Amino acid sequence: xxxxxxxxxxxxxxxxxxxxxxxxxxxxxxxxxxxxxxxxxxxxxxxxxxxxxxxxxxxxxxxxxxxxxxxxxxxxxxxxxxxxxxxxxxxxxxxxxxxxxxxxxxxxxxxxxxxxxxxxxxxxxxxxxxxxxxxxxxxxxxxxxxxxxxxxxxxxxxxxxxxxxxxxxxxxxxxxxxxxxxxxxxxxxxxxxxxxxxxxxxxxxxxxxxxxxxxxxxxxxxxxxxxxxxxxxxxxxxxxxxxxxxxxxxxxxxxxxxxxxxxxxxxxxxxxxxxxxxxxxxxxxxxxxxxxxxxxxxxxxxxxxxxxxxxxxxxxxxxxxxxxxxxxxxxxxxxxxxxxxxxxxxxxxxxxxxxxxxxxxxxxxxxxxxxxxxxxxxxxxxxxxxxxxxxxxxxxxxxxxxxxxxxxxxxxxxxxxxxxxxxxxxxxxxxxxxxxxxxxxxxxxxxxxxxxxxxxxxxxxxxxxxxxxxxxxxxxxxxxxxxxxxxxxxxxxxxxxxxxxxxxxxxxxxxxxxxxxxxxxxxxxxxxxxxxxxxxxxxxxxxxxxxxxxxxxxxxxxxxxxxxxxxxxxxxxxxxxxxxxxxxxxxxxxxxxxxxxxxxxxxxxxxxxxxxxx
Numbered sequence: 012x013x014x015x016x017x018x019x020x021x022x023x024x025x026x027x028x029x030x031x032x033x034x035x036x037x038x039x040x041x042x043x044x045x046x047x048x049x050x051x052x053x054x055x056x057x058x059x060x061x062x063x064x065x066x067x068x069x070x071x072x073x074x075x076x077x078x079x080x081x082x083x084x085x086x087x088x089x090x091x092x093x094x095x096x097x098x099x100x101x102x103x104x105x106x107x108x109x110x111x112x113x114x115x116x117x118x119x120x121x122x123x124x125x126x127x128x129x130x131x132x133x134x135x136x137x138x139x140x141x142x143x144x145x146x147x148x149x150x151x152x153x154x155x156x157x158x159x160x161x162x163x164x165x166x167x168x169x170x171x172x173x174x175x176x177x178x179x180x181x182x183x184x185x186x187x188x189x190x191x192x193x194x195x196x197x198x199x200x201x202x203x204x205x206x207x208x209x210x211x212x213x214x215x216x217x218x219x220x221x222x223x224x225x226x227x228x229x230x231x232x233x234x235x236x237x238x239x240x241x242x243x244x245x246x247x248x249x250x251x252x253x254x255x256x257x258x259x260x261x262x263x264x265x266x267x268x269x270x271x272x273x274x275x276x277x278x279x280x281x282x283x284x285x286x287x288x289x290x291x292x293x294x295x296x297x298x299x300x301x302x303x304x305x306x307x308x309x310x311x312x313x314x315x316x317x318x319x320x321x322x323x324x325x326x327x328x329x330x331x332x333x334x335x336x337x338x339x340x341x342x343x344x345x346x347x348x349x350x351x352x353x354x355x356x357x358x359x360x361x362x363x364x365x366x367x368x369x370x371x372x373x374x375x376x377x378x379x380x381x382x383x384x385x386x387x388x389x390x391x392x393x394x395x396x397x398x399x400x401x402x403x404x405x406x407x408x409x410x411x412x413x414x415x416x417x418x419x420x421x422x423x424x425x426x427x428x429x430x431x432x433x434x435x436x437x438x439x440x441x442x443x444x445x446x447x448x449x450x451x452x453x454x455x456x457x458x459x460x461x462x463x464x465x466x467x468x469x470x471x472x473x474x475x476x477x478x479x480x481x482x483x484x485x486x487x488x489x490x491x492x493x494x495x496x497x498x499x500x501x502x503x504x505x506x507x508x509x510x511x512x513x514x515x516x517x518x519x520x521x522x523x524x525x526x527x528x529x530x531x532x533x534x535x536x537x538x539x540x541x542x543x544x545x546x547x548x549x550x551x552x553x554x555x556x557x558x559x560x561x562x563x564x565x566x567x568x569x570x571x572x573x574x575x576x577x578x579x580x581x582x583x584x585x586x587x588x589x590x591x592x593x594x595x596x597x598x599x600x601x602x603x604x605x606x607x608x609x610x611x612x613x614x615x616x617x618x619x620x621x622x623x624x625x
Contacts, residue, residue: 031145053142056136057138066093071091089115298442299472300472302474303476325391326388328392340516394443394444402425406420425456569583580619596618
């Protein structure tokens with residue numbers, strides 16, 4: 012036994028006899044023999060104690076008056092007692108009628124058959140007690156041994172489990188090593204094949220370039236045959252100054268860098284290292300995404316691209332700016348407000364379907380159809396400003412031929428328009444220009460799963476911002492990157508250096524400056540009413556004009572004719588028109604300012620006025 016302390020051992024041994032100490036040292040087989048002997052002694056002694064009598068007996072009878080002997084009681088039990096009590100009875104006066112039973116023993120005396128009966132009984136008790144003591148001692152030791160056996164079994168099970176896990180880990184390690192080796196071999200083979208393919212492409216491309224150079228030299232020699240050296244120099248200078256305004260016909264953006272693409276004229280020019288802003292030409296005729304962080308210069312660069320589109324002959328430019336104003340977008344078709352943008356998007360997809368139907372029925376090839384669109388001035392550009400915010404603010408407008416109770420806006424309305432503008436616009440010359448904060452599909456109309464389509468369909472321009480070390484604010488660095496559709500390589504570019512934001516896109520030669528228009532006194536008063544005097548009536552300002560402009564007067568007459576007391580521009584905008592012409596929200600708000608300034612109405616909310624009762 013394992014003792015906790017010496018005191019524990021001393022107390023335990025003091026309560027054990029020498030016999031038990033001796034018995035505890037015996038092996039198990041000898042303990043079993045000792046217990047068996049003790050039980051044998053106990054059983055034998057008990058058996059001996061059980062049989063016979065331990066004392067002598069005197070059997071007697073009683074004489075009746077009829078001289079008969081009665082030797083049993085009414086229960087047929089014989090009269091008997093020990094010699095000790097017989098003698099005591101005699102001394103106390105035994106009746107004369109009591110005589111010994113002559114039929115039993117010698118004169119009624121029957122000797123004891125087991126005089127050592129108490130000793131045998133004590134021997135039986137001692138045998139059983141000793142056997143029980145030894146069994147109790149074995150039980151106590153067995154209980155202790157069971158604890159150790161249980162621990163040993165658990166230890167052995169844990170060892171076996173650890174050994175199994177170790178074996179499994181070794182097997183997994185071998186499999187993992189084999190997989191890595193196999194993957195490494197596959198990667199090596201793939202890399203070798205890629206190197207071979209790239210070598211073949213380089214050799215083929217080099218051969219094409221050499222052939223083209225030889226052909227160009229032959230053509231140049233033929234074109235300059237008979238010219239003097241001065242005339243050749245002048246001719247070369249003229250060729251270098253030629254620029255392709257935009258992509259035409261069957262030309263693709265891949266053709267601007269691939270000499271194998273069959274295009275005509277000077278349309279195959281691309282980004283040249285000697286002209287650092289040449290990359291803008293590639294954005295003119297191709298769906299483009301401009302993205303970058305806050306302060307990267309997206310707005311200024313977008314306007315510069317629009318200006319190049321105008322100079323390249325794109326007369327129709329639609330700018331979808333949810334918060335734009337006509338002052339900053341002169342010379343283009345500005346569509347502001349999310350509701351108005353949604354209407355245009357619906358028209359855009361309908362126009363796309365109409366054009367493709369007309370194209371299928373025209374019998375023209377693609378080059379003829381696109382040239383037809385140019386000749387009839389049907390080519391236009393769509394600029395999606397602040398495209399990042401569209402998904403949270405634009406819902407599909409209800410078509411005119413749909414019943415109100417059956418109408419449910421399509422949750423993927425913006426995604427469908429985005430896919431349509433990306434993939435179907437180029438053949439119909441309805442080219443989009445997206446402006447966003449990032450290129451992820453979660454940002455771009457939440458159109459998940461279209462990253463491959465984006466890479467293949469969009470020309471992407473990333474604008475890089477830098478941090479001002481003094482103000483710690485983001486500002487444009489003048490640097491960016493461009494990625495051609497279908498190519499994974501990003502090319503470093505330099506952004507145009509601009510002194511001010513372009514706000515006028517008219518090609519009028521009389522325009523000499525790019526400055527905001529002057530603001531007259533009436534406009535200043537309207538701005539004051541809007542920003543500083545919302546709670547006061549227009550009549551409270553000094554020299555408030557009382558005469559309305561013709562359009563403001565027509566708006567006022569329309570509101571009074573329709574018996575409107577509170578007029579919300581968002582409600583009546585679609586119904587108010589003059590000679591069939593509809594107007595933007597900003598235009599109507601300007602006339603509403605005049606009505607308020609003339610004292611005929613009061614502002615009660617943004618875009619809502621209350622007409623004064625006459």
